[in-house]
Amino acid sequence: MTVGSLDPQALRQRLAGPGLQIDLGPMVTRVRSTLPEFAALFPLLYGDWPLAPADTFTDFTCELRPTLSLRHAPHRRVLCLIDGQPAFAPQGRGMCGLLFEWALNWSLANHGLGHLMFHAAVVAHGDDALILPAPSGSGKSTLAAALVATGRWRLLSDEFAVLGVEDGLLHPLPRPVSLKNDMPRAIAALAPDARFAPTVPTAHKGPITLMRPPAASVAARARPARPRWLVTPHYTPEGDTLLHPQSRGHAMMGILEQCFEWGRRGRRDFDLVADLVEAVTPHTLAHADLGRAVAVLDGLASSSATAAEAAA
Incomplete structure (x- = not known):
């Protein structure tokens, strides 16, 4: 029920x-x-x-x-x-x-409930996870919602990356996505069937609209994904859409800055993040156009799949 x-x-x-x-x-x-x-x-x-x-x-x-x-x-x-x-x-x-x-x-x-958690949006292409770690206001939620709206990605989480301590996988928590300002309009253009709660004005964050998570993402809530890509987004209103490689050291520091209850498991927490960073391909993404940003990340997933097929 x-x-x-x-x-x-x-x-x-x-x-x-x-x-x-x-x-x-x-x-x-x-x-x-x-x-x-x-x-x-x-x-x-x-x-x-x-x-x-x-x-x-x-x-x-x-x-x-x-x-x-x-x-x-x-x-x-x-x-x-x-x-x-x-x-x-x-x-x-x-x-x-x-x-x-x-x-x-x-x-x-x-x-935390037995997981290592840090502030990030997470989506999955098949069983490969894309992690979007960034502080509030960076556009990670809007980017995650746009990727999910294409139907090619499923939502794992809007606010938290939930990293399993025992398996090193990212576990789904596909709750409503928080969108600011006029971003619901942009998402609705990509996904006409998307459903939104009434917009609520707030004193510190401006208008906020909650988007209902896709039914397919909720249905796959017990299906974790393996870490594959890590992309730190930066919204640049006047700039181009540029994807750049990021050093693993910078990627790791970015995750550590967003962790909750860091160090609760002592050295184990450090090792978990280090293993995560070793498993992903880290990038930064500067973008001004949501559609272009989605195309770039779709291309990242496609190129990875092509490389994997060639290696096999």
């Missing part, structure tokens, strides 16, 4: 009562909310995700509920709680979808 298979009334009752347990792969989260806005938004973004059995261990519970405020009209604000504790300052009710995503990000970044 999936989130989208529940009729609206059953969905509202479950969210307002015992909650919904969602199997996200690296973790299982229980979601509760009495907000009608969230009950309408949640199946739009998570409709393809499976519900976990009722007796499944829950890693954490996220609850979104209205809160009173002395400065604002009653019940116009929403409070996000993680395991019963407030996670963020109360926000407007239109922010409920973003608050839920931030709660998942916070929990993953702080707990």
Whole structure:
């Protein structure tokens, strides 16, 4: 049974009562909310995700509920709680979808759940993964969404590279993609069937729109990919689209700067990143045109496949 298979009334009752347990792969989260806005938004973004059995261990519970405020009209604000504790300052009710995503990000970044995790978007061409490590504002999410929109790549993750400690593979966590400003329009031009939540204005990051992950990517959520390419993107509005080789030393430093809970496993964490960098072909990509950037990365995957066939 999936989130989208529940009729609206059953969905509202479950969210307002015992909650919904969602199997996200690296973790299982229980979601509760009495907000009608969230009950309408949640199946739009998570409709393809499976519900976990009722007796499944829950890693954490996220609850979104209205809160009173002395400065604002009653019940116009929403409070996000993680395991019963407030996670963020109360926000407007239109922010409920973003608050839920931030709660998942916070929990993953702080707990890791047995994986090495770093800030990156990850997509896969077949079973070969392309890692796009970069800080917020670099355009990695938009680039990942554009690659997925072509249908030739599947989404592994928008925010986190989830590196298996035991197998060295990248594990999927295909949650909604966060797009800023007018980027949803560019993605919609590439994928007319893409579905988006209403755009939410934010004080620090501008307008943000969440894109529903493709159903095919969610269906492949148990299919990890091997590290193959690492491309550090830089959006340059006035420049050309240029792909340059990157030294492995610079690539490794870039990953280390984006790691969460770095060193929790001691030397093992360093070795994991070193092995990852040895397994990939690192590049930097400066781009101003999304279509050209997609074509360059498609070409990178195609040339790698041709080289592999020639070697065989």
